[in-house]
Amino acid sequence: MHQAPAGAAGAGGDKSESKQKKPRSFWKELPLLIVIALVLALVIKTFLVQAFSIPSASMENTLQIGDRVLVDKLTPWFGAEPERGEVIVFHDPDGWLEGEPVAEPNAVQQVLSWVGLMPSADEKDLIKRVIGVGGDTVECSGTGPLKVNGKALNEPYVYAGNTPCTPDNAGGTYKVKVPEGKVWVMGDHRQDSMDSRYHQNDKNNGFVPVGNVVGRAIVVAWPPTHWSTLPVPDTFDQSGINAAASAAPGALGLAGAVPLVLWRRRKINQRLTEGNTRVSGTGTAG
Secondary structure, three states, rough: OOOOOOOOHHHHHHHOOOOOOOOOOOHHHHHHHHHHHHHHHHHHHHHHEEEOHHHHOOOOOOOOOOOEEEEOOHHHOOOOOOOOOOOOEOOOOOOOOOOOOOOOHHHHHHHHHHHOOEEOOOEEEEEEEEEEEOOEEEEEEEEOOOEOEEEEEOOOOOOOOOOOOOOOOOOOOEEEEEEOEEEEOOOOHHHHOOOHHOOOOOOOOOOOEEEHEEEEEEEEEEHHOOOOOOOOOHHOOOOOHHHHHHHHHHHHHHHHHHHHHHHHHHHHHHHHHHHHHHHHHHHHHH
């Protein structure tokens, strides 16, 4: 029987084991990388941060036409609600943008906007500053100042040359109490902003439902020359501005304490009466 030379089989095995897989071409991996990037962008846009473009002058000079702002969409998922002084993006509550020109993005812009790689092309969103939250009383008379819960606001963010309030009959003079679950919003360009003041005849009486709020604008990201954060102005932290809200728990506590005090007084009077009866009886018997 013919026998293969020693080591022949082993030599063949070594040859096959020595073969290594060639690395995948970058161009073959590129589509997968693009898909992963798009998915991540979509997740970020949906749950974390989204870019929005400023289409009007209603928030000047805080925000300029064409600015891109980043909006925090994460905190509302944890139950956080808008606070006074925050700049927020919200869905049109009831035809606020009716009649306004709407830009028509091309197909590429629509896709990039959908995944969050470009500012939102949804022109049904607005951006304003929160002035009052549920329970607050907001009022404007004459040219101002604007008052929240009786406290006058110092508003350096109001557009230069504007007055905090507008003495007109279309809504510029008012006194409203904000219902729970809603906010009262105004633009920083007071004489060029169709905000809560001028929609008091809509189904929400000018208030914006908290459920319509997309999130808080936290930074101006573009252009680089306009980069800035959007903090809450100090005037909204002034002492006493929360008086109306803090009075409610106190009133509830007082309401709960009154029955207890009356009950204790009744028991004390009852004991005194019983004690006086016993003394009187004893004296009579004696």
